[in-house]
Amino acid sequence: MPGYITTFSYQAATCHAPQFAPRDFRRFRVTPATGAMGAEVEGVDLAHASDEAIRELEQALHDHLALMIRDQDLTPADQAAFARRLGAPVSWPYAKPMDGHPEITELIQEPGDKYAFGASWHSDSCNFERPPKYTMLYAVECPPVGGDTGFANQYLAWETLDETLKRRLEGVRCVNSSELAYGTASLEEDVQDHTATPIVYREEQFNEVLHPVCRTHPVTGRKALYTTSAFTARFEGETQEESLPLLRKLWAHAATPEFTCRLRWREGSLAIWDNRCCMHYAHSDYPGHRRHMRRIVIEGERPV
Ligand SMILES: [Fe+2]
Structure with missing residues (x-):
């Protein structure tokens, strides 16, 4: 028999408990997406929502990490x-x-564009001192199929790391840099010329910030893995070269299929997610079609 080494491992069964026991909300219906995270919300009008509905939506967001709220008709002001x-x-x-x-x-993908905005696993604006807690996208125009947004539960990513690695990473900080997301790859001519939402990034906008690789959610108190290839350059006190072997291992683990869901868009849907405990990925699988989203991010706190 050839003496192969084993190059893969099975993911042990895991889930996010609220997916199996959604609360009974008074103001809308919630349908969980997968065992990992995500839910569809129906029966609420965001332009005229009561205070109770807003409180319940935030509770649903803390339970399910990302919500796809259906059947809205929102002006930019709404x-x-x-x-x-x-x-x-x-x-x-x-x-x-x-x-x-x-x-x-406005995130607009024209039929001839080659690259979609956000087509890599990331949490939004990790280079900010206080990265946004929530991001919301409203779908003005969608392709007939494709253009889904994928999400990955980073509580599960942290909890399923082996204990030795968790002990090694506890308290460790990473340098998160504007240069990765908005410099290098994004500014390559081929990318800038073939995307309808060009990145505006000047040298004076360069910034780097230290954030913990494991952060604690200020509301749920749970720990989540907090590093992405879009922003994390290196561990504090190490070079990028020294950091990459372990960072790459963490990034691959963070996107394990059992931690994910994939939410499908319809025109008039609004998605909102919590960047403190999940990553997202814009699927770039609809060449020849137009997609138009309006995005707002909401200020968060310094990760601890
Ligand atoms: Fe994003």
């Missing part, structure tokens, strides 16, 4: 007003904001 009920919208400095709405970034 969307911004809804966002303000969840916190302070922050402007995003790497793309031109929507005219008259500095808090909204």
Whole structure:
């Protein structure tokens, strides 16, 4: 028999308990997406939601990490007003904001574009001192199929690491850099020329910040893995070269299929997710079709 080494391992069974025991909300219906995370929400009108509905939505978000809220009809002003009920919208400095709405970034994919915005696993704006707690996207126009957003539960990613690795990583910080997400790869000519949402990134916008590789969610108190290839350059006190073998192992683990869900868009759907405990991925599988989203991010706290 050839003496092969084993190059894969099975993921032991795991799940996120609230997916199997969704609360009975008074103001809408919730349908969990997978055993890992995510839910579809029906029966609420975000433009006229009561305070109780807003409280319940935030509870549902803490339970399920990402929500796809169906059947909305939101003007940009409606969307911004809804966002303000969840916190302070922050402007995003790497793309031109929507005219008259500095808090909204329009993400438009034209039929001829080669690259989709956000087509890699990441949590939003990890290079900010206080990265956004929530991101919301509202679908103005969708391809007939494709363009789903994938999500990965980072509580599960942390909890399923082996104990030795968890002990080694506890308290360790990583350098998160604007250069990775908005410099290098994004500014390659081929990418800039073939995307409808060009990144605006000047040298003076370069910044780096230290965040813990394991963060504790301020509301749920649970620990989540917090590193992504889009922003994490290296461990504190190490070079990128020294850091990459372990970082790559963490990034591959973070996107284990058992931690994920994939939410499908319809026009008039609004998705909202919690960047403190999940990553997301924009599937780039609809060449020849147009997709138009409006995005708002809501200020978060310094990760600890
Ligand atoms: Fe994103």
